[in-house]
Structures are given as structure tokens and as C-alpha cells.
Amino acid sequence: MRRRLAAGNWKMNGLGADLGEVEALAAAHGESGIDILLCPPATLLERMSRISGPIAIGGQDCASKEHGAHTGDISAAMLKDAGASYVILGHSERRADHGESDTDVREKARAAIAAGLCAIVCVGESLEEREAANTLDIIGGQLAGSIPDLVTGENLVVAYEPVWAIGTGKVATLEQIGEVHDFIRARLERRFGAGVGRSVRLLYGGSVKPDNAAAIFSVPNVDGALVGGASLKAADFSPIITALEQA
Ligand code: PGA
Numbered sequence: 001m002r003r004r005l006a007a008g009n010w011k012m013n014g015l016g017a018d019l020g021e022v023e024a025l026a027a028a029h030g031e032s033g034i035d036i037l038l039c040p041p042a043t044l045l046e047r048m049s050r051i052s053g054p055i056a057i058g059g060q061d062c063a064s065k066e067h068g069a070h071t072g073d074i075s076a077a078m079l080k081d082a083g084a085s086y087v088i089l090g091h092s093e094r095r096a097d098h099g100e101s102d103t104d105v106r107e108k109a110r111a112a113i114a115a116g117l118c119a120i121v122c123v124g125e126s127l128e129e130r131e132a133a134n135t136l137d138i139i140g141g142q143l144a145g146s147i148p149d150l151v152t153g154e155n156l157v158v159a160y161e162p163v164w165a166i167g168t169g170k171v172a173t174l175e176q177i178g179e180v181h182d183f184i185r186a187r188l189e190r191r192f193g194a195g196v197g198r199s200v201r202l203l204y205g206g207s208v209k210p211d212n213a214a215a216i217f218s219v220p221n222v223d224g225a226l227v228g229g230a231s232l233k234a235a236d237f238s239p240i241i242t243a244l245e246q247a
Contacts, residue, residue: 002201004034004217005157005224006241007120008231009060009088009205014040019051024234025241026053034224034245038231039088042074049083058086058120061094064107076108076115086118088226090146092163102145110148113155120157120203120226121146123184127164136183143187151192153199158184159226165206167228174219177204181221210239217247 022038029036032054039058040048049057063073079087089112090105109119123142125135139160147156160180162172172180181202189197204216205226216222224244230236 002153002199002223004244004247005037005201005203006034006237006244007037007058007086007088007157007159007203007224007226008039008237009091009226009228010038010040010044010232011060011093011228012041013232014044016044016047018232019044019048021232021234021237022048022052022055025238026051026055028234028238029241029245030054032241032245034241036241037086039086042079042082045079045082045084052083056085057083058088058117059084060088060091062087062089062108062112062115062117064104064111066111076112076117079112080115080117084117086120086157087112088120088122088159090122090142092122092124092161092166096163102142105146106148109146109156110150113148113151118155118157119151120159122159122161122205122226124161124163124166124206130162130164135180139180139183140187143184144191147191151200152196153201157201157203158188159203159205160184161205161226167207169207171207171212171216172204174215177216177222178219181219185221208240210236210243213240213243214247217244 037056059079062076112119125138201223203226208225
């Protein structure tokens with residue numbers, strides 16, 4: 001049985017004044033039977049981890065190098081030291097804004113796993129790629145290129161986030177989500193064997209909101225969500241968590 005995961009990505013949002021949202025979530029979901037995760041900007045990691053109670057904390061990126069002369073970068077061990085147990089890698093905004101390739105993402109995931117973090121590797125097609133009927137080819141290539149060899153169900157999560165659905169209010173249909181999640185599951189089983197392939201959790205991301213979460217969580221092979229905008233406020237994220245608890 002895969003333990004479901006509700007993950008929030010705060011992106012470049014959040015100051016100390018927003019930590020009350022975390023306290024509210026922790027109070028509301030203290031007895032949760034699922035995993036709950038928040039990934040704040042690095043500046044809030046340590047402060048958030050001190051008050052997050054049952055909610056796990058994660059980074060939004062890490063360096064592939066362990067340490068050294070890399071101004072502005074943050075290593076996986078530094079994230080762990082600040083209280084993180086997960087890190088999001090290869091988010092489409094990192095791929096687009098910072099030119100991260102599949103190889104970059106794989107090296108970062110390797111470093112994250114070596115440091116004892118669980119890597120959430122993101123994949124997803126652009127609108128152009130979907131309209132050209134290339135979705136599964138693109139996802140297959142990203143999976144092959146971005147995931148390192150030595151993974152388990154404990155140290156890898158894969159997030160399917162169609163680029164055209166992120167922050168746009170456009171959600172993939174349940175059929176589209178199901179098709180891609182089944183494909184990702186099959187590829188993981190083929191590469192890593194049934195045991196590992198079936199134990200890796202698969203998240204959907206892209207405009208997940210309180211009003212569409214339950215339907216998305218009913219799709220087979222959807223083990224949770226990676227939520228952007230709707231994770232910033234406890235009033236929005238809490239009903240999404242509840243929908244997953246009840247799925
Ligand atoms: P969104 O972002 O929920 O705001 O669409 C999702 C993500 O980028 O993880």
C-alpha cells in the first residue's frame with residue numbers, strides 16, 4: 001500500500017508572517033493518516049520545520065554538488081540540516097527559468113537521495129507537445145533522463161504536472177491524468193521491477209483546488225497531489241488534504 005501524499009509548493013511566496021497558515025494546518029490535521037508536506041522558500045525552511053508538527057518540510061530545489069564554491073546554491077545536506085525530508089526537483093519552472101535539463105535533474109536527485117532526502121521528480125508536457133500527440137514520448141524521455149538508478153519507494157516520488165495546467169486554472173481531464181499516471185507506473189515497473197515500481201508514489205499537479213481534488217484522487221495510480229497556489233492558505237489546502245484523507 002502506498003501512503004498518500006498531499007504536497008504544497010509555496011514557490012517564491014511566504015514570509016515569517018505567513019507561518020500561522022502552517023500552525024493552522026498542523027492543528028487541523030494532527031491525526032492524519034496520510035503524509036502532508038509543505039515546501040516553502042529556503043528562507044523559511046528552518047522556522048517552518050520548528051512549528052510544523054506532523055507536516056513534513058521540503059525544499060524546492062537543491063544543488064547536485066555536495067559543497068564548495070557555488071554562490072547562491074543550497075546543497076541537499078543543507079536542506080536536511082534545516083529540517084527538510086523531501087525536495088522538489090525538475091519543476092517545470094526550474095526547467096524553464098533556469099534551463100535545467102533531465103541530466104541536471106538526475107544529478108540533483110542523486111545528490112538528494114545520497115543526503116537522505118526523498119526526491120520529488122517532476123515531469124510534464126507543454127501544450128504544444130500535447131497538441132502534437134507527443135505527451136507520452138516526452139514523459140517517457142523525462143522519466144528515463146531525470147530519475148537516477150538507485151531509487152526505492154521511500155526515496156522517490158514522481159509528480160506529473162502538465163506545464164499548461166500549472167497556475168492556469170486549466171486542469172487535465174481525469175482521462176488525461178489516468179493515461180499518464182498508468183504510463184508512468186508501467187515505465188517505473190519496467191525499469192526498476194514490480195516491487196519498486198509499484199511502491200513509488202505518483203502525484204498529480206496543476207491547478208488542484210478544493211473543488212476538483214476529490215475527483216482527481218479517484219483516478220487509479222494518483223497517490224496524491226503537488227499543489228501550488230492552493231497550498232498557500234490553510235483554508236484552501238486543508239480541504240484538499242481532507243479529500244485525500246477520504247479518498
Ligand atoms: P498550481 O501549481 O497548483 O498553482 O497550478 C502546481 C505546481 O506548480 O506544483
